[in-house]
Amino acid sequence: MPPMSTPPGPLRLALCQMNATVGDIAGNERKISDGIAAARGQQAELVLFPELALTGYPPEDLLLKEHFLQDTRRALDRLAAETHGIVALVGFPERDDDVYNALAVLADGAVQGIYRKNYLPNYGVFDEQRYFATGDGGALIEVGEVKIGLTICEDIWEPGAPASDEAYAGASVIVNLSASPYHAGKAVERERMLIQRARDSMCVVAFCGLVGGQDELVFDGHSLVVDHRGEVIARAGQFTEELLVATVDPLAPRTYRLRDARHRAAGRDARPVPTIARLELPETPADDEHPLTRGPIAPLLEPTAEVYTALVCGLRDYVRKNGFDRVVLGLSGGVDSALVACVAVDALGPDGVAVAVMPSPYSSQETQADARQLADNLGVERYEFNIQPAMRAYASTLADTFAGRKPDLTEENLQARIRGNLLMALSNKFGWLVLATGNKSEMSVGYSTLYGDLAGGFAVIKDCPKLRVYELTRYRDALARETTGRELVPAMIIDRPPSAELRPDQKDEDSLPPYAVLDPILDGYVEQDLGRDQLILRGFREQDVDKVIALVDRAEYKRRQAPPGIKITSRAFGRDRRVPITNKYRG
Incomplete structure (x- = not known):
């Protein structure tokens, strides 16, 4: 790695973990402007913003609009004019010969250089090759005597170049601007990866992540700085906006490489990396005013x-960013609607939530009492609608047509659809957003009613399997007991066998395998794409496997008509898992 003429001094970094809104160029510009000012106020010399911070992520087909790209560039130029006494790295879509997922280097009142993302993910929820052209390698900037390598999100997930080329070219700090969508366990997975990249490159790695909800996606932030030995020296909180400031020692990686020469041979063969900007180090207070290699380290959530926090964040942002001020949901006395109600109150406050209790002749007094008690415990407004008169009206209207036929699933579904109509009436009259309360297990096997319990604008727990619903509900109730000393969720809501209560003595297990069996099979078939024989080899009974596969395959048409919901597993329905409705392949 080439020597530097003068040893670099300490570098004070700021990572602006911001909640961008897709398409709100002016609002995102204000947040970036405020972040630059706040970082300058913290005597930072370099401030990082997330991937596509100026447009929000993912902007999808907005990127096909020429005027959208022009408006973004004008906003970037205005921000550049504000960068005096600090260097800012801002994610934006660059319009040149094509469109690039890019990082702009802003300093001294102008755009000093642009780096283009090399690796464009096109799996899972990602569709970047639809929109962007590929960058052609790594890039460096020099800030004073410090060489800094530039990467965007997937560039650092991929081992090797461009990060390795930048390190071989003399970078002692590698920055990564990211919009990394959340799923359960992603935070630990990502942090381990960044630790490994820091060790591999013998560089400080600074990762600046996006935070907040965008349609089905949630971004957890979790920005961090890792030193050249793989030690986390600064970490921002999850699911919250934050300016993380840390001072690093760029000389330490150089000294470390001098003692550990493992990469010398590889460095000789590495591709050359251009330096796209050479900048003076902004004037800051004396070095001894800031401790070296240190910043706040937020604990990771269990x-x-x-x-649970991801659900709260995703719902809050979906509601607020789409201009709603209140949500409404049906509260049945079951665990699914109980969890959605808790999440809604934590996201929006009691005044932002209304619930409707809608008993039928098959609703037990116990479940209705539990629903009312939960509503009172949460402090939300409660509406009561007895749906029996509407059921009789439907029966009378259909009597001649259905004459001679026994009641069946048709009459059960009518109850769900009556409830869906009532909730949508409240939505239309008062401008509230209806929350659907179905879980992933039900969604997987089609145990839901189109235009009934699937009705709504947002499905909060759409990607939560039933067993996880119980786990989350117990967690929220335990939290209430710890903080208030009182029960939040009535115990029977959690302990009672699950039932749709659409016919006498109905239980979910009349139609489905027990959830302790169903959820693991669904995990294998939906999350892991295992086939019938593979599932049987894992110890599941043939009859259970065959039944579940048939139910999942048959329900694809329902899932296509379901409202969007928050992704929290590694394979969510919708953007993640795309299976044709018209499809003869089985297993």
């Missing part, structure tokens, strides 16, 4: 708290 797994259940992490998923």
Whole structure:
């Protein structure tokens, strides 16, 4: 790695973990402007913003609009004019001969250089090759005597170049601007990867992540700085906006490489990396005013708290960014609607949530009492609608047509659709967003009613399997007991065998395998794409496997008509898992 003429001094970094809104160029510009000012106020010399911070992520087909790209560039130029006494790295879509997922280097009142993302993910929820052209390698900037390598999101997930080329070219700090969508366990997975990249490159790695909800996606932030030995020296909180500031020692990686020469041979064969900007180090207070290699380290959330917080964050942003001020949901006395109600209150406050209790002749007094008690415990407004008169009206209207036929699933579904109509009436009259309360297990096997319990604008727990719903509900109730000393969710909501209560003495297990069996089969078939024989080899009974596969395959048409919901597993329905409706392949 080439020597530097003068040893670099300490570098003070700021990572602006911001919640961007897709398409709100002016609002995102203000947040970036405020972030630059705040970082300058913290005596930072370099401030990082997330991937595509100026447009929000993912902007999808907005990127096909020429005027959208022009408006973005004008906003970038205005931001550049504000960068005096600090260097800012801002993610934006660059319009040149094509469109690039890019990082702009802003300093001294102008755009000093642009780096283009090399690796464009096109799996899972990602569709970047639809929109962007590929960059052609790594890039460096020099800030004073510090060489800094530039990467965007997937560039650092991929081992080797461009990060390795930048390190071989003399970078002692590698920055990564990212919009990394959340799923359960992603935070730990990502941090381990960044630690490994820091060790591999013998560089400081600074990762600046996007935070907030965008349609089905949630971004957890979790920005961090890792030193050249793989030690986390600064970490921002999850699911919250934050300016993370840390001072690093760029000389330490150089000294470390001098003692550990493993990469010398590889460095000789590495591709050359251009330096796209050479900048003076902004003037800051004396070095001894800031401790070296240190910043605040936020604790990571434990797994259940992490998923619950993701649901709260995703719902809050979906509601607010789409201009709603209140949500409404049907509260049945079951665990699914109980969890959605808890998440809604934590996201929006009690005044932002209304619930409807809608008993039928098959609704037990116990479940209705539990629903009312939960509504009172949460402090939300409650509406009561007895759906029996509407059921009689439907029966009378259809009597001649259905004459001679016994009641069946048709009459059960009518109950769900009556409830869906009532919720949509509240939505239309008052401008509230209806929350659907179905879980992933039900969604997988089609145990839901089109235009009934699937009705709504947002499905909060759409990607939560039933067993996880119980886990999250117990977590939220335990949290309430710890903080208030009182029960939040009535115990029977969690303990009672699950039932749709659409016919006498109905239980979910009348139609489905027990959830302790169903959820693991669904995990194998949906999340892991295992086939019938593979599932049987894992110990599941043939009859259970065959039944579940048939139900999942048959329900694809329902899932296509379901409202969007928050992705919290590694394979969510919708953007993640795309299976044709018209499809004869089985297993």
